[in-house]
Amino acid sequence: xxxxxxxxxxxxxxxxxxxxxxxxxxxxxxxxxxxxxxxxxxxxxxxxxxxxxxxxxxxxxxxxxxxxxxxxxxxxxxxxxxxxxxxxxxxxxxxxxxxxxxxxxxxxxxxxxxxxxxxxxxxxxxxxxxxxxxxxxxxxxxxxxxxxxxxxxxxxxxxxxxxxxxxxxxxxxxxxxxxxxxxxxxxxxxxxxxxxxxxxxxxxxxxxxxxxxxxxxxxxxxxxxxxxxxxxxxxxxxxxxxxxxxxxxxxxxxxxxxxxxxxxxxxxxxxxxxxxxxxxxxxxxxxxxxxxxxxxxxxxxxxxxxxxxxxxxxxxxxxxxxxxxxxxxxxxxxxxxxxxxxxxxxxxxxxxxxxxxxxxxxxxxxxxxxxxxxxxxxxxxxxxxxxxxxxxxxxxxxxxxxxxxxxxxxxxxxxxxxxxxxxxxxxxxxxx
Numbered sequence: 001x002x003x004x005x006x007x008x009x010x011x012x013x014x015x016x017x018x019x020x021x022x023x024x025x026x027x028x029x030x031x032x033x034x035x036x037x038x039x040x041x042x043x044x045x046x047x048x049x050x051x052x053x054x055x056x057x058x059x060x061x062x063x064x065x066x067x068x069x070x071x072x073x074x075x076x077x078x079x080x081x082x083x084x085x086x087x088x089x090x091x092x093x094x095x096x097x098x099x100x101x102x103x104x105x106x107x108x109x110x111x112x113x114x115x116x117x118x119x120x121x122x123x124x125x126x127x128x129x130x131x132x133x134x135x136x137x138x139x140x141x142x143x144x145x146x147x148x149x150x151x152x153x154x155x156x157x158x159x160x161x162x163x164x165x166x167x168x169x170x171x172x173x174x175x176x177x178x179x180x181x182x183x184x185x186x187x188x189x190x191x192x193x194x195x196x197x198x199x200x201x202x203x204x205x206x207x208x209x210x211x212x213x214x215x216x217x218x219x220x221x222x223x224x225x226x227x228x229x230x231x232x233x234x235x236x237x238x239x240x241x242x243x244x245x246x247x248x249x250x251x252x253x254x255x256x257x258x259x260x261x262x263x264x265x266x267x268x269x270x271x272x273x274x275x276x277x278x279x280x281x282x283x284x285x286x287x288x289x290x291x292x293x294x295x296x297x298x299x300x301x302x303x304x305x306x307x308x309x310x311x312x313x314x315x316x317x318x319x320x321x322x323x324x325x326x327x328x329x330x331x332x333x334x335x336x337x338x339x340x341x342x343x344x345x346x347x348x349x350x351x352x353x354x355x356x357x358x359x360x361x362x363x364x365x366x367x368x369x370x371x372x373x374x375x376x377x378x379x380x381x382x383x384x385x386x387x388x389x390x391x392x393x394x395x396x397x398x399x400x401x402x403x404x405x406x407x408x409x410x411x412x413x414x415x416x417x418x419x420x421x422x423x424x425x426x427x428x429x430x431x432x
Contacts, residue, residue, distance in 0.1 A: 067195070094173075115142075123182065150367055210266070224265045227299045244301070250394070295406070
């Protein structure tokens with residue numbers, strides 16, 4: 001049988017449906033559900049069997065408004081801002097002198113009550129170590145203004161919180177502002193801020209969408225291909241992650257009717273933007289079935305016109321070498337990353353020993369310049385780039401699904417195990 005190739009027209013139709021017809025796809029909203037129903041219909045059309053929804057509870061953004069004003073001695077000036085989804089609310093408008101936190105190196109300066117009546121301007125990542133997060137909460141700032149060091153631009157990004165930390169420790173009222181604004185504040189000094197954040201989250205339902213192309217043999221092990229269909233607030237997520245969903249559907253169509261020994265399971269996960277809630281729920285629900293999964297292949301943010309194709313591999317050297325060599329044979333060159341990244345849907349599978357591959361396209365040091373902003377739209381994706389990735393990975397999956405025995409061990413790289421389990425416990429609450 002000829003090598004499978006993606007359908008350009010169908011790729012564009014999928015992208016336009018997700019980003020133009022449906023638009024923003026926040027967890028637990030009508031937009032997310034509409035995208036899930038569309039994905040289900042397309043998997044059925046592609047010949048998948050066992051197509052279904054698996055619903056799970058999620059926290060959904062009902063309201064997230066923010067207002068920031070700055071005064072450096074010449075009156076109050078309004079600044080663009082965005083409330084961080086899932087963080088706390090201020091008691092109306094709060095006003096206070098600013099204190100600068102360069103994180104994580106300033107974490108030792110945080111003590112109980114040390115930021116009372118002050119507004120913390122946090123430069124760097126929001127805390128990724130739970131002890132740092134607890135110290136920030138206990139320091140009791142009026143509010144936190146986050147400046148993302150990775151995005152030196154003149155717009156405020158949208159972002160979210162870690163649900164487990166919100167539930168266990170609370171989360172200060174947190175808003176983002178543009179890097180360029182904060183740069184000017186720091187340069188001129190004497191910063192006083194007014195901040196208002198009005199955040200309301202409600203309990204709703206999200207969904208994972210599942211379909212299969214069944215293999216002829218039940219024993220060799222399933223290959224699971226995944227992506228997520230939700231987006232962050234304030235943008236249609238054309239790259240993050242409509243690109244992954246488009247790739248998933250293209251793969252299903254490409255592999256339809258092929259003679260497969262291994263079952264290929266396609267899953268589009270919901271609520272990824274709140275730290276992979278959908279894939280975590282899937283792993284919990286199907287824990288006893290996980291030994292039957294031989295490999296997870298995750299697609300998230302793969303379509304930037306300029307960039308570096310990266311493949312994050314949590315399996316052993318055998319998996320890394322096999323996949324990189326086969327992709328090269330199919331014309332796709334990737335940067336191999338042997339790193340633990342808990343911020344994508346492959347991670348919960350890694351926790352339980354399933355080897356995973358995550359395909360990602362970096363276009364800016366540390367990520368993507370359009371990350372979680374209105375610039376993540378159809379003007380800033382490339383059909384050609386996505387098709388190159390889908391074509392090569394589709395051939396790789398087709399080859400692997402035709403093998404009675406895979407040329408790599410089903411394992412988590414021992415060098416990644418300790419960090420994986422630590423993050424599983426502290427970020428996700430897994431008992432491992």
